[in-house]
Every structure is written in structure tokens, then in C-alpha cells.
Amino acid sequence: MNIGEVSERAGLPAKTIRYYEDIGLVRPLRSDNGYRAFRDSDIHKLAFLGRARTFGFSIEDCRTLLDLYEDETRESAQVKAVAQEHLAAIDEKIAQLRSMHDTLSHLVDACHGDHRPDCPILKDLAKEP
Amino acid sequence: MNIGEVSERAGLPAKTIRYYEDIGLVRPLRSDNGYRAFRDSDIHKLAFLGRARTFGFSIEDCRTLLDLYEDETRESAQVKAVAQEHLAAIDEKIAQLRSMHDTLSHLVDACHGDHRPDCPILKDLAKEP
DNA sequence: TCTTGAGCTTCCAGCAACTGGAAGCCCTAT
DNA sequence: ATAGGGCTTCCAGTTGCTGGAAGCTCAAGA
Secondary structure, eight states: OEEEEEEEHTOOOHHHHHHHHHTSOOEEEEEETTTTTTHHHHHHHHHHHHHHHTTOOOHHHHHHHHHHHHHHOOHHHHHHHHHHHHHHOOOOOOOOHHHHHHHHHHHHHOOSSSSSSSHHHHHHHSSOO | OHHHHHHHHTTTTTTHHHHHHHSSSOOEETTTOOEEEEOHHHHHHHHHHHHHHHTOOOOHHHHHHHHHHHOOOOOOOHHHHHHHHHHHHHHHHHHHHHHHHHHHHHHHHOOOOOOSOOOOOHHHHHHHO
16 A cells, blocks of 8 residues: 555554654655555554654654554553653643743733823743742 | 853853854854854843743744844833744644554553563554554 | 863754655556 | 656754863963
8 A cells, every 4th residue: 555545544644654764763665666565554653653752752752652552572561651651741831831831821911002102011931039 | 251151141052042043043253263242242142042942932933033022112022922832832732642642551550561462552653444 | 371160152953743745656447 | 848846955944051172261380
């Protein structure tokens, strides 16, 4: 199967699929004309990767997860560990963003947003801590 | 004032300050020996930038905010607009992360995390949607 | 005075994860 | 024969720095 159809089926842009081959996440065969020839297993892998990426896993995590997926002797504890670490990172990011949100929304609420130059947002940014 | 002291005072790495000069956010003078010579106003600007960055504003937003800060004829509505747009982006990111968190934490909870290969996390990643 | 070490300079490369574009081959249909 | 769409590679750019190498400057100590 050519890259265009794979792109549709796996839900990934062709560019991304080529990139994933570049970094060794998939290894499609090649036809005589030089076109990539994807097997069902390649498409399956790509869909797996796409889904893992929507969970926010890094490419390296994706590589690990894919390896585990293909390893019959894996222990679910290994998978769980990767997922938990990622979950912790997500939590931290949410906390960061929430703190940004809270500070900033206070400032936005305090700003008149009119034609006058006076602005608590700028005042806060400029303040000496 | 040399870059080292400015770095401490503004709370930004020297590398970052040089980078900010590169992209035109600050324009320190130069001493005869070629060293950057920062005025108080430069330090003030850098601290402003540092604080804006902790709020998660992009560099381009920071540039805009700095311009507004220095523009006596600004209207606070302009500042508020930038901040509100950023706030909306933050909200969106939080929503995304929360959705990731929710799905993933369910899967993590469902995973035994033992020595056996069976794993609902991998099962989910591999499923056909 | 010479040397040593810290601090400064520039420039180049690399991170993550793609994305866009150019130049050019391949295949099918008219 | 030619037009088009799909495929190929390679290079550059995105964001916001960060690390490192090579080399100049300055102040202090032997």
C-alpha cells in the first residue's frame, strides 16, 4: 500500500509517516519503483503511534511503548511505569498552566480595557518583585 | 553594567539575554572593549520580559507587550486583548491536558502493573477506533 | 611582569516533532 | 504525447532557548 492511502487509514499526514520512518519507528518495504510499500502491520503500528501521540507521549515514549507492545515477554508493570511517569508530567503541566491562568485572569479582570493607557497587567509585569 | 550582573538582577541566563538582543528585544550599548553595557532601562525591560515569559506569553506577545508598555498613548484595551487571547489559549491547553489525564489515568488504574504481559494500556493504544 | 582564571565575545549545532517547499521521477488516462 | 496527481529526496524553518568551542579582556597574585 502506498503512503497516501496509509496516511488516510492511519490518520497521519504523509510527511509525518516519512518522518517516523526517518527516525526508525516504522520500516516499510520498498516497491521496485522506489515507493514505500506498507504492510498491514506497518499501518497498525502507525495507528498505535498516532493514538499514543494524542495521549501526549513523547516520541521516545512511543518508541518504548511500541517495543513493549511487540514484546511478548513484557511485564505490564513496565508499561504502567511509563504511563504513570507521563501522567505525573501532565499533572505538573496542568498545575503550571492553572497557576498562570489564575494570576493572569485576575489581572485581566482588573484591567478596564478602555482607551486609557493605565493598565494593571502592564503594571504587574513591570513591578519589582 | 556587564551581562553577568544583569543576568543576576533580571533573573535571566546570560545566554537568554544575548538571545533577546539577537532578536531585537533589547539593545544594550557597547563598551570600548566590546562588552555589552546595559542601562537601568535595559535591566528593567529584561525583568519585564522574564515576568511575561513566566506567564507563558510567546516571545512575539512579549514584544507586543513591551511595545505597549513603552507607548504612552496605548489603550489598555490593546493590552487586555493580548492577555485575553493568551488566556484562551491557556484554557484550551488545560482542557486538552485534562482530557489526556482522564483517559490515561483510567487506563493506568486498570493496569495490574505486574509481571504478566496483559495490559489494558497497550490494548487501548492498539485498538481500532 | 607574567601568568592564571574568570568573564566576556562570536558562531555553530542541537533539542522536539514536525511542516512547507522545491526539484524531479512515476503512473495512469486521455 | 501530454497532463495531472502521487511519489521521491533534501533543505529550511518553526519556538525558545541551551551547550560548547575558540578566542579576547580584565583584575589579581607571584
